[in-house]
Amino acid sequence: MSWSRLFGAFVFGCVCVVFSRGKRLPATENQEFHCNENYNSAKRKNGTISSPFYPRSYPSDVTCRYTFQGVGRERVQIRFTHMDLYYPGGDATNPGDCEGTDSISVHVIISGKPANLGTYCGKKLPPMLMSNEPKLIVEFRSVQSSTYVTGFQADYSFVTNFGINEGKQDNRGVCMFNFFSTKQSQGTFSSPNYPGLYPRNTECHYLFYGRGKERVHITFPKFQVDGISPKCEEGTESDYVSFSNFAETEDRKMHRLCGVITEEKRRHIESDGPFFRVIFKSNDVYDAEGFQAFFKFRGMSEEKETLYQKHGTDEHIHGLEGSGAKPRSTRPTTSNGTGTNYPFVLLLFTAIFTHILMTST
Known part of the structure; x- marks a missing residue:
């Protein structure tokens, strides 16, 4: 091949590259691929899925x-690790409407009918998702092909x-x-599924078993459960999330929690005794990020010491709204709690000792 032909081919290739910028081009039209796949837990418990020809x-x-x-x-848990779909509608890292563009939709079955958990597009990773039953469907749709997007992997x-x-x-539930x-x-x-979206139509029980006079203390560093407070x-x-001091019945004095709990609204929750039950319940309509909670079993002596340091009294709030208990007296006491007045005893002892000395002389 002559140098003139090589130079011409080089120029033609450069022109093609220049004119392909910002333009949708066919990707791999002549290659075969398998698009509809079924995954059964009897064959494999985990794995990876991706768009055709990924990462091309x-x-x-x-x-x-x-x-x-x-x-x-x-339950089926899906975690997306890569997302790069063609998105002509603006900022692909923060897409808005996914209508009419390449997208991924995730569906579950609720009451025998498919329900859409969400539709995702652009380059923003979808949240981690979980089915409410043993079945889940991921659907990928492309409108056109492109040489500069790489698809998805999950x-x-x-x-x-x-x-x-x-x-x-506990297999009882x-x-x-x-x-x-x-x-x-x-x-x-x-x-469930934290820090992803919790599954719909799901109820989870968390049972805490202490000993003797121990009590269960719970705080929520993160809380976002879809609902309308205060009654939820x-x-x-x-x-909602609810609380009970009983194993099977609802505790009417304990209020439910839902919505978003901010730092200034955050409170700690305490059991009346060594047993405590926390219940999370979602419906078939909405989902959110859920919660992360911290628990601690505390003995009575530890509880009083902590509260005295915090409040200067033995006052404490039970549940979510408080018990209305009055602060106890903070009168100084001896190590055995008798409340003896040491200055008076010392003065009396000194007077008696002086009287004995004067009498003996």
Whole structure:
């Protein structure tokens, strides 16, 4: 080949590259790919899915469905690790409307019908998601192909612990976890699938077992549960967290929590005795990031010392709204609590001793 032909081919290639900038081009139209895939937990408990030809550009005008089917108590957990879809509508790192552009939709089954958990596009990673039943569907749609996008990749897992790694799972319930002070005096627990979105139509129980006069103290460093406070009732389609000093019945004096708890509204919650139950419940309509909580089993002596340092009294608030207890007296006492007045005793002893000396002389 002559130098003139080589130079001409080089110039032609450069022109093609220049004119392809900012323009949608076919990616791999002549290559074959498998687009509709079924994943069964009986064959594999975890793995990875991706767009066709990942990490290269994907083809145009395709719809790919990835169907996950578990069994029994299994739930499907999806965590996206890469997201780069063509988005002509503005900032791809913070996309708004995904209508009419390349996108990913995630669906679950609620009451026998498919429900959309969300539709995602651009370059922003979707949140970690979880199904409410053993089935979940991921659908990828492309409008056109492109040479400068790389598609998506996600990890999937079939789990039975709802993504909750704290406590000891109790098989008496679908989502039930036990915490024993004999095993762990303090720690954390969280909503299912945290820090992703919690699954819909889900109820989880967290049971705390202390010893003797121990009480359970709980605080929420992070709390975002969809609902309308302060009552968080089912009539307002509210998800909520509730509390009870009883194993099976609701505790009417303990208020529910929902919505977003800010720093200034944060309170700690305390049990009346060594047993405490926390219940998380979501409906089939909304979802949110959920909560992360800190728990601690405290003995009575430790509790009084902590509260005296904090309040200067033995006053304490039980539950969410307070018990109305009056501060106890802070009169100085001896180590055995008798309240003896040491200056008076010393003065009396000195007078008696002086009288004895004067009498003897």
